[in-house]
């Protein structure tokens with residue numbers, strides 16, 4: 141377990157260096173998206189149309205932030221539960237997506253796709269949403285404004301604190317962590 | 326007969342919407358501090374520390390503790406001597422939600438059509454309102470913003486008397502086990518037993534309102550709660566599901582009588598952002 145400073149966009153070398161359990165400070169451009177936005181993105185990919193942002197090397201943060209107050213860059217913005225995006229993620233990884241940020245475990249299909257396509261899944265601390273907001277330095281809605289909190293936003297983050305859950309070797313921090321602290325009754 | 330203008334209910338709901346989303350009860354904060362002392366996993370301790378620091382940030386900055394500021398759950402108790410004036414009581418409650426979620430810069434998380442269109446109502450209404458008529462001339466409003474992540478891990482099961490208390494315990498532990506890291510552990514587990522299909526689900530939700538650390542008034546169920554808490558924490562799920570000794574902060578059981586043929590059981594999962602508040606008018 142190591143601490144890594146990471147800057148987007150991510151390439152295969154950066155990704156392959158990450159191991160389940162590593163602590164990461166992520167900086168650079170990332171995009172927000174939840175179920176409703178994923179549905180539209182996947183439809184665009186299937187139709188061969190252009191996406192509102194470049195997926196190559198991209199990181200998607202599963203979040204629907206609270207609305208910002210006047211003058212506030214970002215209001216509370218913690219992760220949402222990732223399994224709701226599981227059915228969309230493999231296709232996005234095949235099209236260049238490198239990282240996803242959320243909470244809770246991923247499906248076997250997503251984990252296998254991360255090994256195959258060299259992708260990684262990060263956990264942010266769910267519910268610690270006010271603190272996370274302060275690592276966001278810029279934010280703007282770039283697509284699907286009609287979805288309100290579920291619109292796609294482009295964020296510039298600075299040293300956003302994350303943990304590597306799934307790496308490119310197929311490790312899973314949920315499984316490993318639970319196995320270590322489980323006590324048989 | 327006591328006349329109460331529904332405008333005072335609107336004001337109370339508005340204030341509760343904002344305050345419950347920023348300030349957490351001392352019972353929850355203390356339980357998290359105790360968990361931090363006991364947690365064996367270094368990563369678990371780090372996560373608990375982040376959660377506790379987040380409370381300080383949200384209070385200082387007046388920002389919601391969590392971006393999911395929930396669906397507005399309202400338990401309304403109306404004294405039968407009360408006469409509401411100035412409009413419809415449910416409209417007044419929804420107006421309070423509308424104002425609170427706008428002025429508090431809280432997230433609007435309600436879609437009008439649950440399946441087909443899923444279009445956001447943009448003001449976080451409608452609230453989910455449960456009303457009881459009780460003796461007296463007071464109105465009590467219990468308010469809880471309920472996040473989706475933990476609610477999604479909840480379940481109702483129609484069990485049989487033959488399955489007994491051991492069956493209930495296994496169901497609760499299994500439900501938590503299958504939830505893993507999804508509901509943002511450490512969690513509070515509300516269990517409702519008895520009544521009917523829908524009544525036990527409400528009971529499970531009501532159980533979440535109990536102050537953490539307060540014992541169950543029934544000594545036998547108090548023991549069951551302790552056993553369940555031990556078994557749940559032995560699952561190893563830990564803070565955020567990444568492994569550790571703190572999976573739940575508390576298990577709260579509520580029971581009511583039921584039909585001779587039935588034993589309905591509901592498990593309502595609450596994340597560590599266990600928000601609720603009460604105003605009495």
Ligand code: SF4
Pocket residue numbers: 218219220266267268391392393394471472473474475507508509596597598
């Ligand atoms: S489960 Fe609770 S802490 Fe987690 S995102 Fe939902 S409301 Fe926030």
